Amino acid sequence: MDYITWRSIYTVLVFVVFVAIIWWAYSKSSKKRFDEAANSIFEEDELEQKANDTTKQESKNNE
Numbered sequence: 001m002d003y004i005t006w007r008s009i010y011t012v013l014v015f016v017v018f019v020a021i022i023w024w025a026y027s028k029s030s031k032k033r034f035d036e037a038a039n040s041i042f043e044e045d046e047l048e049q050k051a052n053d054t055t056k057q058e059s060k061n062n063e
Contacts, residue, residue, distance in 0.1 A: 024030060 025034075
């Protein structure tokens, strides 16, 4: 086999891997996990805000 044949095989292989990654990313089985990951940053902010509110309330009660 010559160089051009290897490049053709490599191109087809990379294209197949690309299509597989796109299929995995948009599959229904991954949707729930990706949605949870996308919204996790907002959940962390809410938890921090609740913790800060609790700390402020405790300090007011101690005064």
